[in-house]
Amino acid sequence: MKLVTAIVKPFKVEDVKAALQAQGIKGMTVSDAAGYGRQGGHVEVYRGAEYTVDLVPKVRIEALVNDSDVSKVVDAIVNAAKTGKIGDGKVWVIPVEDVVRVRTGEHGSEAV
């Protein structure tokens, strides 16, 4: 089992969600995130005072997947989230030791 984590632009969430559903992925967790990479921040102006906002709003999407699905899920996310401009985000994969479904107590792949 793997945990696929994707940081994407907020307006790409719907596209990524649809792409994952098309791959048969049945669940995901979405949370608001803020950070910076190569994109850097932006400037806001309040009554003439300029503030550089370093942390850019992003959305973090997390999905638990079985090993056999990893490459197609990553490809699906990358294709859906891509605009070609700086700040499109990142996707990474880490191994997961165990997963438990709270309702049934199932472990491992059954619980994904």
Next chain:
Amino acid sequence: MPEISAGDTAWVLISAALVLLMTVPGLALFYGGMVRAKSTLNMMMMSFGALFVVGIIWVTYGYSLAFGPALDSGSFLGNPGTYFGLNGLLNTSALAINGAYYPIPAGAFIAFQAMFAVITVALISGAIADRARFGTWLVFSAIWVTIVYLPVARAVFYFGDQEANGGGFIATKLKALDFAGGTAVHINAGAAGLALAIVLGKRIGFGKMLLRPSNLPLVMIGASLLWFGWFGFNAGSSLGANGLAAVAFVNTFSATCASVAGWLLIERLRDGHATSLGAASGIVAGLVAITPACAFVDTFGALLIGLIAGAITALAVGLKYRFGYDDSLDVVGVHLVGGLVGTILIGLFGTTKVNELSVNGLFYGGGVSQLVIQIEAALIVMIFSFVVTYLIAKILSSTLGFRVSKDEELEGVDIALQAETAYDLVDSSKGSSKGVSA
């Protein structure tokens, strides 16, 4: 003694309620949305606090100090005992002030002027956002309204009898023109805000980190309500449902539109963007500037006063970073500077075409004499307010303490002082409760 006029009475009573609307919720929303989310409720409570403290003072000794017969000849204050508790005034006879009669009951004037005292104190609070102790603010409100506002209001709003005997110094001796309180309200509050901001010191992070307004839609609603209420403030100052009220009303509209244009133009040229906070600020700056002038200028005068006020205040709000005083919500930049602009420009744009009580200014063939008088009146109020407020604030700082602790400031004054949270937007911030104790 004249008959009571139903129309005049209705207009003044409605105007009084409109001026209350300026403070709550208008100013409270305008200021509350402009601070960070952790100070919104405290900021709004400073307006509500000024309201109830000044309200109680007004109906006990305040009105009598401002509008009662002089303590002795040449006194800057009325006798607080004459109308203590509005003694003898809450009845059906016509308003009499120092020998002059008005066709409205005294109660209508008392109510109208009460709301002026309230909003003047509430305006000051924006200079010390995020860091003032609430109890000390209430004590300050009581002291300030008594020894700064009431004497100035008497000087500006208390007229003499036919020979102008015993009238307010600025209105009847200096003969400065101030229709609705550019000096008594805005220069007064702005200078006081500057003194308080200096005494309390900068907020943690001022000039270094983002102290971003938490809710600009609230700011825009607040500014809009201020504009709506300001028609009562300015047009109500005619104390009658008459032509003068209509002149003041239209000028209040024209100047404010021009001020928004002026503010946004400066922003667009300097910063590259016309902002919503700029539009809201332009509204207030224009209203401030036209306040003293609204019954004394024609449409071109009003438009120019608004345009100039919007542009100058848009530039003036940057001064605090240059000079290093944390006037958090720009009470100085908007109210002091806007008040000075409006008060002084009467000396250029005043015209008797709209109102025989006006004086022709420099651009209307009247020479410089009125301009000099206007500058004198503005400076007198500014210096008096700044010096006395500075002393009050110093004394309160070293006795009661005026500023919250560093920990309270970092945590946020809403939780530290009011024990409440303005926004409950995230489930995880709900915490857990040990149940209700009472």
